[in-house]
Amino acid sequence: MKQTAMDSSVFFLPHEIIRNILKRLPVKSLIRFQCVCKDWKNLIQNPSFIADHLQQSTHQNPSLLLECNGINIPLPWRLNLMDCGLQVRGVQNSTSNHYLRNNASIVGSCNGLLCLEIYQFNQSPHSLSLWNPATTEVRHVPKTITDFDDFDDGVTGFGFSPIVNDYKIVRTFADFYSDVIEVEVFSLNRGTWKAIDIGNLKGVKLNSETITANGAIFWSWVNLVDEKKENIDFHEDEDYIQEAEYGVDVIVSFDIAKEVFTVIPWPELGYDVDVKLTVYENKLAILCDTWEDEAEIPFVIDLWVLYEGTCASGETWSWTKRYTSSPLSCRLVPATIWRNEIVYVPGSKEHDDEGRINVLYMMNLTTNEVKRSVIPNRDSILGIYNYVESLVSVGNNYIEES
Template identity: 40%
Template sequence: MEETKINGAAPYLPEEVITNILMRLPVKPLMRFRCVCKNWENLYKTPFFIAAHLRHSQQNPFLMFSHDYLCNDLPLRLLDCDMQLRDVQKAPLFHSLLSYFIGSCNGLLCFITMRYCNFPSSFLLWNPATRHSIEVPVSRTINYHVHHMEIGFGFSTLVNDYKILVIYALYSDRMVCGVDVYSLNKGSWKEIAVGNLFDISFVSPAVSCNGAIFTSGLKLGKKVIVSFDIATEVFTFIPWPPLLDHPTFSKFTVYDGKFALLTTNLIGTPSKVDLWVIEEDMSSSEDRWNWIKKFTSDPYPCEFIPWTIWRNKVVVSRTEIGGEIRKNKECLCLFNITTNEFKILDIHGNSLQNFVNYTESLVPVVNATSNEFKSLIIPQHSIGDIAKAF
């Protein structure tokens, strides 16, 4: 590329070339480069640049996980594409709090914190890359001896909004008794109608994909998948795939941008892992949802717990090898979906938990009352337009 000169002045790169370079850099150097000039500092706040940088980051996601289910230390780790481990710096609001990880979306992490005998006190929305975070008080006071909370976190391009979904259920039978939704755009909670959830008891954590939050439950004794549309705030039911192996352990995940399901047999060895992906047929009024089995691993003489899909690999933790149980110890393994290659990583822990895909981003964490909020929200057309432009 030739440098440009004007009237004998020092050579320079065109502004669009500089922007194209910057949007491909990690967040850490970008934060350092803010002091180069005011234009760069302002550039990082524009919706166009935030969306473009996010798109490039999503091409090489990290695998984020923790070693504990619930703790006040929250030891989050990152595994990069070179299989190197990194630590995640703590958010300032985590001190002296018990924190439980809810989900990750576009570089934002959602946690719920506990105070006073494990009663929930607030949610934390945190961008580890920019080190910005906000605290969101819970919408209502609950007693964990009486109520249970099913929580999801996701984003919809249709309304350009991040939302926290909280489903309240009776602890005795987990039947739904209330639903609240927090909107980051509005900076407030609202209660929505329970509707067709009145006879559902929830049994599994939630995952978000393509503007929806998915969880599962029991309806009249049968397992169902419940989808919450973040834009319309409407619940719908999805059938489970025809699982033939019983009993099975299942885990919701995302594969190739679609809602998916990982399953494995719970009793006996050898173990194998199946990947199911759902296809939606909008032209069909009856069989709208169609499950397709995309992958079945080779059987191995050990017990697996599947967690997620990361870089075309099934992430599993292994607790038994050759009949020898490793008490209170787990190790991390990967199944390559394309080649079926099985790889054991040198990552061990007493309780490996909360495996998610994580991408560094400049996405802001601000309340709707902030003066900067409207200028920082990414418009719904930005990512699509950028994909065409680059």
């Protein structure tokens, strides 16, 4: 009897060890393992486990999501994932979600959720959906309160706030090539839209490119110049004068928890650059692509990081240059930061014996080492996003059982 009791105890694992093992597994396996027993199902659906699994995946298994140009190809086949081993695979999707086969684009990627804008003929604005590719869950976002027929233009942003534990979509409304007139916010927890005060967006036209970091959504934007403003430095170049008279580039921040917009100045670069918004150490950052005027070849890539908090000068926001690359021998355009590496796309097309190929270059921020990776998909890359598999639900929040 004692021997039997001892043998049976060998197969017992404490709850914490089981949890520690399961949180390291891929989402596909965890979905299957919910059928093992009720305790495992409750654990895998527990909000604290979902958060632990997300944290583990973020640090151990981050991926790059590549959005490619696949004309007349369903959306799932336009997406590829590159893992830490630089292996590329296609993103699979549930066959029941036929509407995802329409032409779509990614608004943003956050904690394993994608916000998609679905283009439909004669429909404006385009419909929105939230999709978790790992769990294949999809949620259709309802129409906004505002009638878009009264407007011609607008932009959309998507992000998460750990303070309120909520994912939100921001959609602005504007006249064509004009400043923002109205703003609505969709809360995943509420499941509804609500109109908010545009606040600091008066006289502003937003750019469509967004980045989310540390509980905020960021846009590059143009501050329409007030006719009363003075001391504007105009150059003799006619095109520059026309641009300067229109507006000044700055950045807009949307605090997801407080639902408030803030205007942030660019750093004083002192040189002409192409700029890409990105995230570094969970803070807003910009990659500055500088080049030699005559050769039109980038000379260096600078990384500037935005820090919040009152500094010696009294400013609330301060920019710090954190990195400058070695001179580059060919034109590389920065796309994002991934695993302490700057990801670039080549400035000109590359080919092999069979035709055009997609190539990514990665420069390590610590060693300056550059790696080159060829992507199997030959379609044009439209966007590159940081992505991690997660159990985060696009539906109602899971209820933790006591």
